[in-house]
Amino acid sequence: MRKNKLRILMGVIFVCGFLCSTAVNAMGNKDTDKTAAKTESEQNIEKIVFEDSFEKDLQGWSGRASEVLKIVENNASDGKKSLQVSERTSTWNGPIKDITAVISPGKSYKIGLWFLYEEGPEKQDIMVSLERTLGSSKDYINIGGASVPRGDWTYIECQYSVPVTKNPAQYRLYVETKYKQDDQATKDDLIPFYIDDVRIIQLPPPRPAQVETDIPSFYTLFKDLPVGAAINSIDLDSTKLHNGLLRHFNVFVYENEMKPESLQPAEGRFVFEKADALVSFAQKQKVKLRGHTLVWHNQTPKWFFQDSQNPGAAASKDLLFSRMENHIKTIVGRYKGKIDSWDVVNEVIEDNGNLRNSAYLKIAGSDEYIRNAFKWAREADPAAKLFINDYNIEFRGPKQDALYNLVKTLKAEGVPIDGVGLQAHINVGFPTVNDIRNAIRRFASLGVKVQITELDVSIYGSGSEPKKEADREILLEQAYKYRDLFKMFQEEAAAGNLDMVVLWGLSDDRTWLNNFPVPGRTDYPLLFGKDLRAKPAYWAIVNPDKLPIGIKNIIAYQNESLNPADPIYSYINSTPIVDQKGITYGSFKATWNGRSVMVLATVLDNSPDAGDAVTMYLEPKNRRLEKKSDELISISVPRSKATQDSGSEYTVFAEIPFTPKLESKVGFDIKIQNGSAKGISMQSWNDFTNNQEKGTVNYGTLSMKQMPRTLDVKRGSITFSRNKDPIWDTIEPIPMTVKTMGVTEEGSTFKVLWDENYLYVLMEIKDELLSDKNSNPWEQDSVEVFIDQNNGKTTSYEADDAQYRVNYRNVKSFNGGDEERFQSISRIVLGGYWVQMAVPFTHIKPEAGLILGFDVQINEADATGSRIGIRNWHNDTNLGYKDPSGLGIVKLVE
């Protein structure tokens, strides 16, 4: 009974979004005490409110069921003893302790503990959770967890903000392995484990909101590019805090107060006070205005579309058009000469490229209403720039194509349209800066103005992502995205392609994304924070020296060779060493074996000097210490010992003696010393303060992973006719040997080729019995290609990652990618079938030497249409559809 409840309630909690962030080994053990003691006198400190080190007794911990808890000696993350948990019979069994007395509603906490298991699988998923009792109901809140390697004490850290509830809740903290039903849990899931040094740290309350008056005004950084923000009429009140942020912008738009429902709430009753206030503010301050919006399917009152006599019936086309004409001419006419740009029509196209089936379209029957809207707006103010505005047009797809074609047609027919507004409600991961640049250029090529009209950069990838904290890492990622975006904006403005940029709000406390697409899932998409202070996103553009330092994570691959020229290095991405302004100084690659971590680093430096050197730092336990680690290993290689030196760049190789284990993580940094007559300048991969000798707080992280399977792919183009291209006969087939699931026939193979546009894949499948009965395409007899174009090895899909699936009858299905350019043919043959595919390159320029993440898969169905087997070239996790980190690697060669 209990296990079911646990599972169901956890599901609910995930949706409610109490999920907190997790970090492994993210903080030191013993040394944090001193840090805390040192800073206790300072304000805004993190305070340790609870600590169990198990040096004496169980300290109030008990088992959740009948598992056995014991204090054991000589196995501890620190000190001598730790808490051992054994004889677990369900995954949810583990140690639990009441912590109600140490946490308070309304406050936020970091909860950290050290975890170890010694027998069982190479790694295991561990969960840290809270059991909350409110009255007679219990729920289970997962606050974090980690994938922990066997045999290494690993630090797991979570965050939790205790909600304020009507009645006080009781909280118990517990640790378990990832949930599985009892009949599916194996010995691996029921491993005995140890925990130690459990610690709860109270986080300082958020800083009070304050507008900084001594920082540069944002828009002044851009030349010939007006930069604006959406505001509300209340922000014009100089006694209000937010008013202080207006100095950062020289364009404004009302977020809501010039929409149809605000300006004409009832037919003929125009309400102009707030709009008038904005217009006179702009006249006084000499700033530009956008008018948003005249025709939109949202926030337009119902009466607009109703028959005047009979509100139950729709208005006639004539009536709708006369109302539109009156609305547009009254408003645009009133502010004639005072509004720079009008969003004449907003969001008239659907994601699939069709005209939106709005009340306007239903009544008008065609896009005539769009043409008329522009005509009437032009008549009312010939000088205002007239825009069509939309979202999801910042990247390639049917919607962008449809809008492009619409604008082209309207222009050709003489409709007075001046510009395209890209709303740009984007997120940290998607679309890329390059996607947006291409969109700007594509629309600009139509001879219209392009504006970014509603920019915000969400920290969430989609509406299904649970609520999360905006930690330092995500805010930095966002900062770099903003930096690269505005750099691109400035370039496109200089090239005459971009006219204006407007952010959709002043600060994170009031962004509409706090309630969209998920009510209550707070977001952090703008330049100023919930406390109104400038965020890393602002500083990344204004002064990168003021950015906090993030912790970068990269992979070291297992490698038995000590040879710096070993070909393995040509299958590993190089990690750039770049400063906070985005300037690159060099790059490196890391590998490991049972005796050492090896680093191959290349430095761009065209003035050889005796002071040139590269130093590597490794902290074996990945502890974040404010002082020099007593276990620190560092190695310095002078340029004179370079394995290669062309005069303009040199390469060094270092073998750092150390015994890493698979899946373990170490603290790591690399520093370039550039000698010259003036002295030595330094540049680091992670610690921009170059203080690696003084502490490990700002080190990056190296994770030890197995080297994936690799394949060299030759250049060659194929053509699509009825049959497969004969060029395949010259290519060696690669066997598909990885049995990911169930039963599949032996003998299937694949071949790959590349040219400047496509990766070509031929899959020849042995399968006597073919079925496409199942409605799930992945359960039909089919093949799949997974591609990670930047070989980013991320654990979720980025824009360059895609999955293409084709069944034996050539029916295609997609996950990401470019559906339009993808091509395939298939044929059933004796004993099986083949599929020939052209997988488009969308995010990279292919060239010899380039590496990509790649895998192929066979789905095998039985006669009833159920999938009975999966076979791959490399990855046996069956997670390729959502997690490209496990893909193999292909290298493009001539």
Ligand code: XIL
């Ligand atoms: C949003 C506002 O920000 C919210 O305050 C309001 O509740 C709904 O509308 N595209 C648009 C904007 O064109 O008008 C929308 O603004 C966001 C999406």
